[in-house]
Amino acid sequence: MTTSIAVFTSDLRLRDNPVLHAALRAADQVVPLFVADHGLARTGFAVPNRVAFLADALADLDAGLRERGGALVLRKGDPVAEIRRVADRIDATEVHIAGGVSGYAGRREARLRAALAADGRTLRVHGAVVTAVEPGEVVPAGKDHFAVFTPYFRAWQRIGQRRVLAAPRAVPLPELSGLRSEPLSAVTSLAPGTPSPGLPEGGETAGRRRFHTWRRSGLDGYADDHDDLAGDATSRLSPYLHFGCLSPVELVCRARESGGAGAEAFVRQLAWRDFHHQVLAARPDAAHTDYRARHDRWRADDAEIAAWKAGRTGYPLVDAGMRQLGHEGWMHNRARLLVASFLTKTLYTDWRIGAQHFLDLLVDGDMANNQLNWQWVAGTGTDTRPNRVLNPLAQARRFDPDGAYVRRWVPELAGVRGPRVHTPWRLPEDERSRLDYPDPIVDLEAGLARFRRARRRD
Structure with a gap:
């Protein structure tokens, strides 16, 4: 029997997940894998608030997998080394992962591709997982990215999106005896400290519940009310999008099904998110250096x-x-x-x-x-x-x-x-x-x- 690995990164969901969907189609059995990357502390990602939300999301993901006969394998360490070890242990033919846009994600992908190729295995990278439209899918003539939102949005709207994928009915696992899986404390230990007291609950279940409630009660008025500070009429879905607990493709689809000015304004905000991703994909240095230098001599009081x-x-x-x-x-x-x-x-x-x-x-x-x-x-x-x-x-x-x-x-x-x-x-x-x-x-x-x-x- 053939086995593949679905590596979860910023796509912690079962519904509309091209990574998991492709891994299931490619092999008889699938190992869902998440690596608590010890390098995240150096990138600034691993802070108490995000790590607490991440732990919620992983627990929810594991519960959903177990309902379908699967389970989440959790490892801690260097992601390339850990993925390689798991692939060797189960003799995986393919490894599936979502594409990323940061410099860190790009370096990780290059290292992983080379390591797997050396072992005779194939890396499959999937787009339109973290964003609704993949960075680089729409570009102006003669350039590698849009630098202004409005023309980007016009081009973005013309792109036909992929179909929304259903959650799998079953996730068949290979025999996992002897395959180590860390407890959730391996994640929370990435950032010791006390999270903010008012954090939202993480995970796909909580995210879908929030979206469905807001779609019924807040979407229609979003165009008029989203800037009302006291009214708090925004969707508050950004944490779920960031961790991939919700699919941006599905949110665009569901909003367009609802229709109206509120839906149009919400879709525009999702496009802004994609816009920034395509800028960073083309200019990864913009994470730390001026995209357009103004030669500022900043004060430091x-x-x-x-x-x-x-x-x-x-x-x-x-x-x-x-x-x-x-x-x-x-x-x-x-x-x-x-x-x-x-x-x-x-x-x-x-x-x-x-x-x-x-x-x-x-x-x-x-x-x-x-x-x-x-x-x-x-x-x-x-x-x-x-x-x-x-x-x-x-x-x-x-x-x-x-x-x-x-x-x-x-x-x-x-x-x-x-x-x-x-x-x-x-x-x-x-x-x-x-x-x-x-x-x-x-x-x-x-x-x-x-x-x-x-x-x-x-």
Whole structure:
């Protein structure tokens, strides 16, 4: 009997999983395998929040496999060495894995291909697993990627997507006696520490439940409500997409089945995710270097950076976003844009400092979306208006007009009624003195002038 290996990476699901589907078609038996990569600590992936979510996702995946006669084999160490050992132990003819876009994923794939070829085995890499449209599938004439979203989105919409694959009914395993499988503690040990208290539950089961609930109650109004900070009308599906607990192909398909302006707006956001993946696939150095150099001479004020991280800048909407991040390992997208603009433009601090702090906490943090969104806001990325600055007071008036979002996340200001909560320094002195809340660490006009001078100079 022939045996193949389905290596799970960022595709921790049974439904619409081309990797598992192809592995089952290619052989009589399949070993589902996940390697807790000890190199992840060096890449910045292995932090308590993501590792806790990952452990949930793996436990859920294993349970689903066992319902179908299979089981997840979990190993820890160098992924190439561990995959090679398992392949040798079960005499696998093929190894199937999802394609990745980061430099790390590319190097891992090249090493794995060479190692398996030396053993007489074949590596099959599958696209449209992590993204709805595979990076490189749509490119402008004479170039290797789109640098502007709108023309990319037009081309993206014209691409016919593959069909959505059903979950397998059965996953036949070979005899696994003697094949070591680590406990889940091998994963959680990658990042010792306490996760944020408000983390979402990980896994395909939780992700599908969240999507179906939101599709019924939130999708129709998404176009109008997704920027409402207090209303919290976003899907909150980004962690499940990041770990592949949900398929982007299936989400696009289901949204289009629903139809309407909300569905169109949601699909556009999924396309933004693909856009960043195709940029990073073509320019892996953009994870750490400016996509478009502005020759910035960034400031590095340790006290200001610490205040920003702690949510103590004196600007309540900025601080609310940063505190939501600390509590949930997630932040509303509108707040992400604001806090990033405040750090990179109002404080004129290097975007890499903010990107790393986000990677330290975000459950959905990855190189493509995190780094390139930070570059977009900092004006070093693909934004066609690189010098735009988001004013926290104007943003507050528009997206948190009665201050409900601020009062939810900044308890020192919970007793301040109405929009006055956004400008506590303007409260009467007796009221202000009772608040354990700092004055603004920077004057907005002074920060804006400093940024404009810096960009003109360069």
